[in-house]
Amino acid sequence: MSLWLLPVWLLLVGPVLGMVGHRAAPGRRRLVLGAGGATALAVAGVGSVAATLATSTATYPVGAGLVLRVAAGPVAGPVAVLVAAIATVVTMYAARHEGQHEDGAGLARLVGLLVAFAGAMLLVVLADDLLTLTVGWELVGALSWALIGHEWRDADAPGAAAHAYNATRFGGLGLVLAAGAAFAATGSLGYDTLGGVDGVALHVMVAGVLLAAVSKSALVPFSPWLFSAMAGPTSVSALLHSSTMVAAGAYALIRLQPVLDTASWFGPVAIAIGLVTALAGGVVGLLQGHAKKLLAASTSAQYGLMVVAVGAGAPGVAVLHLVAHAVFKAQLFLSAGVAITAVGSHDLARMRLRGVLPWTARLTLVATLALAAVPPLGAAFTKEQVLAAGTHAATWVGLLVAVAGGLSAAYATRFQLLAFGGARPDRPSPRPLVRGPARVELVAMGVLAAASITLGLLWVPAVHEAVMAGLGATPPEARSWELPVSLALVATGAYVVWSLDRRGRLGHVPAGASQQAVADWFALPRLVRGVVVAPTLHLATALATVDDRIVDAGVDAAAGLGERLSRVASGAGEVTVDAVVRGVARTGTVLADASVRVGERGVERTVDGVAWLAGRAGDDVRRTQTGLVHQQYIVIAVGLVVVLAAAIFGR
């Protein structure tokens, strides 16, 4: 069996399924599409398992010395299985969930595209040379455009789809650049020959791949496109954010890490981008009032952590975190979809659905605990590994990863409380239920929750050693301070949010304009519009004008233009130098003033915050002093378990 069949099968079945579903009788359409799509994807999953076990490879010469290659290696195989598995569950869910507010033809298109999309992603995952990677990359990008713009009758959707497509497409140019550099240097594009690239070509290639990955994985400064992508249906988000599309960027870095690492600047730059994204994403997630955008911010943050691991030279750890994240993030989006449908709004302020959706709330709790990285779930283990890898690069990197973990615990708690917390008397009451989850949707969430729990086996030393050996990596040596520090930060983050909520002070929506701007990725979209989009448009207009004049007026006009330009330039020169000097001086003064103000306020706020936290924590600890022996026995029993677990697994 040729390995090409795996992606090609899905890319072919997708359109066929779309056509069949389109023709099917309206009553049976959901069933046909759900069963058909899930079966096609499950077949691909089984095929991936078989290909992984056989570590099969395939080639396809396209002439001019270029050969397309795919291989199910130690990293590619398991990730391919993951992609197929998550896509199966999500498709199952999509056929039911989107089927309720979607006319029949649209559903057929959606499911067909989802299946084809998974096929394109498989091509990215299995690619063994830069050309195949680029082909898959562009297919993923184009199909994501179609998926995000699925509800094209909405006013926003086409624009949002274009935003997402342009942002990732711009990054995709980096991949083309990288392929070009590699081909110029070695005359080949296979991953195995990339090690021979050096000199300028190496730097161009590394920069290109990094640019492509940063844009695809929605890291800073490309993060805002992920918010635009929220215009798509929820099931699309679930697939996009977990194991496909966004994963493609981090995955490319993981696969190419040995080559990228030969450029000395790659590690520090990747760590810096990853940390900035993880921390900024955490803050954004804490302020967002839109259920899906909160999760989108957390996606960026979690991919930031993976990129930190890659930058720190531990791609195996990044693979594990990718897998754990894919499982719980897919489930979180499915839950968010159920909640959004239940109340008919994206607004977190009107949810608090535990009373009306008890099972969804319980299943979601598993995923939120995984997002918060609470042991013994597997996601906690992978986050600790990222932390250990970061500490290997530098202690402060590890500490910042731990801080990012605390932030993720905080926004995970926030999501759980606002979306699935119990109703509170002092809050806007939940909207009347539009519709509860169907059984298929619950099953899909249950499967993913069970997978999250199963990943907890990674804590067993024998298991994670075997898994890491299977990925061809060695687990980073963990320092003894890491686990306590990161668990303390996780507990603090979750506690602060919980405590705010208990006192009725947990915001649903950003309060002021400045907070609103932060919640919208620190006003990054506006900045990009002002600094990149508008100047580009102006430049294009100017160029067009120049072009017109040259064509129209010919050489004379060109000469005149040159003359005028030179006159302007000489005149401007004197003025400019003067202005620049004065401007620099003024900027320095303004910056100094601002930093003094920010510094003072920052220190003050930190001190106040710590005092507030200690006070609140003291109050809450007092609440546990019931004086009732049987309740204290429970505390003792749980404490014993923790001590024993630390003794057994702490080592």
Next chain:
Amino acid sequence: MTGLAVDIAFWTFAVAAAWFGWRVFRTDSMVRATFCLLASFLNVGAIMVLLLAEYLGVAMFFMMSVEMVVMAIFMVAFMMNPAGLNPMEMVHQPRAAIAVGIGAAVGLGVVAVVADLPPAALLDEAGTIRALGNELMGASMLLMEVVGVTLVATMVGAVVLSSASGRYGSADTGSVPPLLDPDDPDSRPDLVSADGEGDAHAGHGGHGGHGGHG
């Protein structure tokens, strides 16, 4: 006994011990609960005999028989339903308790299955009692002395805690400090807090007396 017979006996005793242990908390009669606990202990004692710890097993039989009879007396004294004539349920936090109990059993069971315990069979299967005797009266003599002193302290402590009258008066009114000068009644140290406590307890005592009359 052959291996198969030992296995059958072990499983019988183990299942019986667990079943009686479960019945302790599910029966209405308190006296019956006590004897269920006794049965659980006797089964464990029998398993100890199977484990060739005959001394311990027999010690269990005697010790637990006496202790459970004492316990039955307390059951009759303190519980309102010693004979189980009425159905009763005196539990709190039942679900948390079940969760923690199952968690403890499963957790320890997993450790038992997974843990790598180095096997080292008995060298002298017939002489375990003699070896234990030599140990108790030899190398572990100090330990046994401590055990003895502890038991004496326990006896004294139990009597002090449960007796109705203390050295300086009724036990539940607290102790009164002795006179500093035996001839002067005013030389008693004045402990404000002790007086306050005494008043509080007197109130309780009065309440109790009232309940007794009713």
Next chain:
Amino acid sequence: MTIVTVLLASAVLLGLGTWGVLSQQSFVMIMMGFELAINGVMLAAAGVWRFTSGGEPRGQVLVIVAMLVMAVEAAIGFALVVAVYRARQQDTTEGIAELSR
């Protein structure tokens, strides 16, 4: 009868005892739960002695110490029950909450 089966049986006894301790209201019943849990501990200690010690008699001494714990627990426990009952007319944990905040 192997070390694993003996330890499993003791784990079940300890779990039952824990459940009893946590769920019963009456002091006397709570003490019975403790006794059942210590019962499991003694069984585990005897099993470990039998299968992994090679006949070292100090393993049995550990069981005797566990028995001591049980005897002290029963004696002092009942004395406390009597003292509390005399002072408060209470025989359940809900009745004494002096240590609450």
